Every structure is written in C-alpha cells, then in structure tokens.
Amino acid sequence: FLVRPRGARVPLKGRHVFITGGSSGIGLAMATAAAREGARVSILARNTARLEEARAAIQRDSGRSDVGVHAADVRDAGAVARALEEAGPVDVLVCNHGVFVPQELEKQDVEEIKWMVDINLMGTFHLIKAALPAMKARTRETRLPGSIAIMSSQAGQVGIYGYTAYSASKFALRGLGEALQHEVITDNIHVSLIFPPDTETPGLEEEHKRRPELTNIIAGSSGGMKANDVAKKALDGIKSGKFIIPCNFEGAMLAVATAGLSPQSSPVMAFLEVIGAGLMRFAALCFQWNWFSTIEGYYAKNKKRE
Ligand SMILES: NC(=O)C1=CN([C@@H]2O[C@H](COP(=O)(O)OP(=O)(O)OC[C@H]3O[C@@H](n4cnc5c(N)ncnc54)[C@H](OP(=O)(O)O)[C@@H]3O)[C@@H](O)[C@H]2O)C=CC1
Numbered sequence: 001f002l003v004r005p006r007g008a009r010v011p012l013k014g015r016h017v018f019i020t021g022g023s024s025g026i027g028l029a030m031a032t033a034a035a036r037e038g039a040r041v042s043i044l045a046r047n048t049a050r051l052e053e054a055r056a057a058i059q060r061d062s063g064r065s066d067v068g069v070h071a072a073d074v075r076d077a078g079a080v081a082r083a084l085e086e087a088g089p090v091d092v093l094v095c096n097h098g099v100f101v102p103q104e105l106e107k108q109d110v111e112e113i114k115w116m117v118d119i120n121l122m123g124t125f126h127l128i129k130a131a132l133p134a135m136k137a138r139t140r141e142t143r144l145p146g147s148i149a150i151m152s153s154q155a156g157q158v159g160i161y162g163y164t165a166y167s168a169s170k171f172a173l174r175g176l177g178e179a180l181q182h183e184v185i186t187d188n189i190h191v192s193l194i195f196p197p198d199t200e201t202p203g204l205e206e207e208h209k210r211r212p213e214l215t216n217i218i219a220g221s222s223g224g225m226k227a228n229d230v231a232k233k234a235l236d237g238i239k240s241g242k243f244i245i246p247c248n249f250e251g252a253m254l255a256v257a258t259a260g261l262s263p264q265s266s267p268v269m270a271f272l273e274v275i276g277a278g279l280m281r282f283a284a285l286c287f288q289w290n291w292f293s294t295i296e297g298y299y300a301k302n303k304k305r306e
C-alpha cells in the first residue's frame with residue numbers, strides 16, 4: 001500500500017525505557033505506566049531529591065525494584081552521555097524533558113529564550129546522539145524494533161500568542177524527527193512525535209503564574225488533559241510505531257491539518273488525511289479568525305482602560 005514506513009509493534013515488556021523529565025508530570029506518568037507494563041525504566045532529570053521521590057513512587061506503583069535514576073542537565077552533552085553509559089543500551093528513548101515560560105517576545109529576555117531552546121531542542125539532540133549507537137546495536141541483536149519518542153506540544157503544530165520561543169523550540173523538534181526517521185528506519189527504529197494540549201502537571205501550575213491572558217484564552221481552544229491520559233496516548237502511539245501522536249480530539253484535527261509531508265504508517269489515517277485536508281484547512285481558518293478577533297478585541301479594550 002501507499003503508506004511508509006510500514007507499521008510496527010514496539011513491545012515494552014522486558015525492554016529498557018529511558019525517559020527524560022521522568023521525575024514530574026507527563027514523564028513521571030509515562031515512567032509509571034511503562035514500569036507497570038513490565039519495562040525496566042530509567043529516568044533522567046536535574047533535581048536529585050525529586051528523582052528519588054519519583055523512583056519510590058514508580059516502584060510502589062509498579063511493584064518493580066529496578067528503576068534507574070540519573071541526575072543530569074540535558075544541556076550538558078557530556079553528562080547526558082555518561083548517564084546513558086551508566087543506564088546501558090536503550091530500547092525506547094523518550095525525550096520528554098522540557099521547560100516553558102510564556103511571554104510576549106518583546107518582554108522576554110534573550111537569556112530566557114536561549115534557555116528554552118537549549119533545553120527543549122539542544123537537549124534532545126544531545127540525548128539522541130548519545131543513545132543512538134547502542135540503540136542500533138540493540139535492535140540488530142534483539143531483532144525487535146526500537147523507538148525514539150520526542151515530546152512536542154500542540155504549540156509545536158500551531159504558533160500561539162505568548163509562545164514565540166516555546167513554539168519555535170517545539171516546531172523544531174518536528175523537523176528533527178522527520179529527518180531522523182529517514183536516517184534510522186533501516187535500523188528498525190521508529191520515531192514518534194507527541195503533541196499534547198495543556199496538561200495538568202507541576203510544570204503547567206508554574207506556567208500559569210506568568211501566562212498572559214491571551215495565551216490562556218487561545219490555548220483553551222484545545223481541551224485540557226490529565227498527565228495519566230497523555231501518558232497512555234503516548235505509550236499506545238509508541239507501541240504501534242506511530243510517527244504523529246495526537247492526544248485529544250482537537251489534536252486529531254490538528255494532526256490532519258498539519259500532516260504536511262510527514263510519514264504515515266496507517267492506511268486509515270492516510271485516507272482521512274487525503275479526504276480531510278480541505279475541510280481541516282477550513283476549520284483552521286475559522287479558528288484563526290476567532291483568535292485574531294479575540295486579540296484585537298483584547299487590545300482595543302486594554303487601550304481604552306489606559
Ligand atoms: N503540561 C503541559 O501543559 C504540556 C507539556 N508539554 C511538554 O511535555 C513535557 C513535560 O511537561 P510537564 O510534565 O508539564 O513538565 P514538568 O515541569 O512537570 O516536568 C518537567 C521535567 O523535565 C525535567 N527537566 C527540566 N529541565 C531539564 C533539564 N535542563 N535537564 C534535565 N531534565 C530537565 C524536570 O526535572 P528537573 O527540573 O529536576 O530537571 C522534570 O522532570 C515538556 O517537554 C513540555 O513542553 C507539552 C504540551 C503541554
């Protein structure tokens with residue numbers, strides 16, 4: 001059939017799943033779910049105390065005693081390489097770490113922009129480069145497909161007010177993922193990009209302290225989710241070797257609207273993309289119309305108040 005790469009089954013049971021940002025929010029939920037499914041899980045983050053708390057929680061929830069923790073900053077390529085060496089060969093790499101501070105570009109310091117790009121984008125490069133050689137050897141040895149999953153965001157599919165830096169860092173991950181899939185397919189490694197909406201996590205709680213009102217309103221166009229539900233969608237997508245993993249209904253629409261030239265292994269989804277393209281473009285124009293009206297209305301009102 002027309003679709004490439006062919007679908008794959010990526011088992012989790014008995015395999016080594018390495019998750020960055022596994023000490024909090026979506027990463028912790030994914031680590032817990034993977035351990036429950038019988039994977040050996042390793043998590044990486046900076047804060048040691050939170051890593052230890054997460055390890056205890058994952059072990060309690062899954063009944064496994066082999067959860068590995070690695071304290072490193074993904075911005076430090078050397079530290080990332082050492083952590084992966086320590087952890088041993090990985091079957092499923094989940095690049096989930098991420099930071100987000102929304103702010104209008106004019107008000108955001110260059111340091112903060114660079115900090116987001118360094119962690120969200122460069123950190124992901126460091127991880128994949130460090131993990132790939134051993135992953136390739138591993139898929140050859142076990143004859144089972146491997147997976148590299150990258151956590152983007154719906155703000156990595158559409159630019160949103162207040163997210164110039166964050167959206168740039170998350171859109172970039174898609175380019176990385178599309179190109180990487182070409183390079184690793186003959187090693188039997190499947191790349192996945194995950195696109196969650198607002199998700200209840202400690203990170204989102206922090207974000208809300210500084211989030212511009214317009215960012216709140218526009219991001220509210222997509223229904224919020226719980227970390228456990230995002231984790232389930234993400235792991236189901238990884239297990240079936242999906243390239244694009246949407247998480248809610250709006251996400252499914254976004255996936256069709258932004259399908260572009262991305263790979264598609266499901267004939268059903270490929271069909272929906274071909275049929276739905278025009279319709280979703282129409283829906284997208286309606287959303288943009290609504291967002292621009294909101295922005296103009298908001299600025300008009302606040303000007304009057306000044
Ligand atoms: N929550 C949401 O609304 C959404 C989140 N996402 C994405 O999902 C991912 C997880 O988000 P969420 O669960 O909310 O985040 P949290 O803030 O709850 O957790 C972030 C995790 O990443 C780790 N981390 C942050 N910076 C670094 C670093 N420099 N090096 C290593 N680890 C780091 C943190 O640990 P520590 O601080 O100890 O290093 C923590 O474990 C992010 O990539 C985010 O962009 C996407 C869409 C929506």
Ligand SMILES: CCCCCCCCCCCCCCCC(=O)[C@@H](N)CO
Pocket residue numbers: 100153154155158160196197198199204207218219220221222250253254257280281283284287
């Ligand atoms: C064609 C039809 C389109 C359908 C609906 C479009 C809805 C778009 C909403 C985008 C929401 C972005 C939230 C980002 C959350 C995030 O990443 C932060 N919380 C930081 O983590």
